[in-house]
Amino acid sequence: MKFQGTDSYVATADLKVAVNAAITLQRPLLVKGEPGTGKTILAYEIAKALGRELITWHVKSTTKAQQGLYEYDAVSRLRDSQLGDARVHDIRNYIVKGKLWEAFTSPGHPILLIDEIDKADIEFPNDLLLELDRMEFFVYETGETVKAEQRPIVIITSNNEKELPDAFLRRCFFHYIRFPDRETMQSIVEVHFPKIQQELVREALTVFYDVRETPGLKKKPSTSELLDWLKLLMHEDLPLDVLKSRDTNKLIPPLAGALLKNEQDVHLFERLAFIAKRERN
């Protein structure tokens, strides 16, 4: 049972080793990398490749670790008691299962994605240490212990907004998705657009990496922007020589729409392209 990438996801050799290490030793895999480098989608692809269910827990700034285990809905219980509902006598009716609980008890040995863990409080990862380590936790309200029959495969992503605690890091395998080089990017494009014209890809990638190199960009375009842009180029049937000639007047509108989303970046790019042209002439 090894992960080899899928027909819709290009996994580099190092990523495969990291994923397989996490699967084999049943430890969480922490994935970092620039935005849009396929961190989130990875968990989906692993689930797909292994034919497993995927449970996703998308973390927000207000998410608490406890919510992943369970929540006791005291407010409903209070309300029910006012209404004289008989349910009120069984506390179990007010225990809401969290994603970890779900993942621990799901029969299919699922994949659990904890997406953007760095969004939450600094304490969040620490609060989950024990639960992720032992894959069990205790429900105080009912006195029961929830324990994973089979340890789920845990994929955790982070965008680096916060440092994660060392104790947490020591328990994970780690993979940093490096921004894809040209060759890898070409494969990624092909996976998304199998019928795309080779020459278009070649020219577009050249422009794309040039744009990324532009010094001072506020937001470098990433894989997902490249894919959007290519879709646009194919749709508009932009003549190839526009890309080749690098005539920015023609290039900027489709670029601005998809690749450069920040107005200042568009200006910067125009200016640089203008200088480059002047130097050529």
Added chain:
Amino acid sequence: MFVNFFLELRKAKVPASLREYLTLIEAMKAGVPAYRVEDFYYLSRSALVKDERNLDKFDRVFSQVFNGMEFMSDEVSAEIPEEWLRKLAEKFLTDEEKAQIEALGGFEKLMETLRKRLEEQQGRHQGGNKWIGTAGTSPFGAYGYNPEGVRIGQDKSRHRRAVKVWDKREYKNLDDTVELGTRNIKVALRRLRQFAREGAEMELDMPGTIKSTANNAGYLDLKLQPERHNKVKVLILFDVGGSMDDHIRATEELFSAVRTEFKHMEYFYFHNCVYEKLWKDNRRRHTEFVPTWQVLNTYARDYKLIFVGDATMSPYEISYPGGSVEHWNEEPGQLWVQRLLEHWPKAAWLNPVQEKYWNYTPSVQLVRQLMTDRMFPLTLEGLERAMRELSR
């Protein structure tokens, strides 16, 4: 069996723990990596490095430990004539570095830098797969660098063989001890934001209060949580013009982006050193300035003072009246710096110049003394130290 590797990593400041080392061994036993050096490299990286900033250090150690061991006998080294070295230097050093080296006193220094460079380049042409058996006994003298003279392994073969993955040094720009660039400026921002969050007041936690009140059979049980906003007040003084030109964009971007995070953030400009005038608009600096006294009287003592500047100037500009390059200053710059520091005891100086060059510039040393050592390089790691200093 890889103890040596592990120890070398620790020596190179990659904070791998024993627990992680054992995980690596466990994964080896479980057959995670196929029998290829690359797979072992990927696995050990994934098990031992948890921070992309350390990936480059890891690569260097890996290369050191696992490349050059069994090709020892093949090693062809030669004494290299100086002329040849000069040529080599041209290849390895960027223009900027060459200029810096000129400024640092020419070839002597250059040799030293080059030597370091070569150290990193060593063993590149080597390879092979006997790595498992010999790993524990890696002799570090195996690559042909001899610190007495400059000797390097035969150059040609390096080009003949494919470069090893770990020798590509692909993670070099993630090491946070290098200056801020466009990539790590974002991370820097987040660091600053964290700093901004500190010192927040407590506010009423409504959901928490409802919940615990309900739990409490209806008796009110107030819960508090830290407020999301911050109380930190900062006053930033930017050095503009002259030698700062190269750095100004990065620093301004950094601080303008973080502005919204601070409830109170004020900034002013100065040139080289602080004197009796500061200004807000660099184009109208000669007409619209603010007397430094006024700034001193406006912002209370609980502001944190951050200077951003390269502190690179003639020492006169700091220590003598009339030393300023732009105008006649009645009082020496250092007096002004001292006044500011007396008024705002929480202060730090961020310097975009790499720390290793500080000692070569007398004015940097002077300013550093004035700051009682609270000068930090404008790198992620430096920022972190500065923030720690400021929040002490």
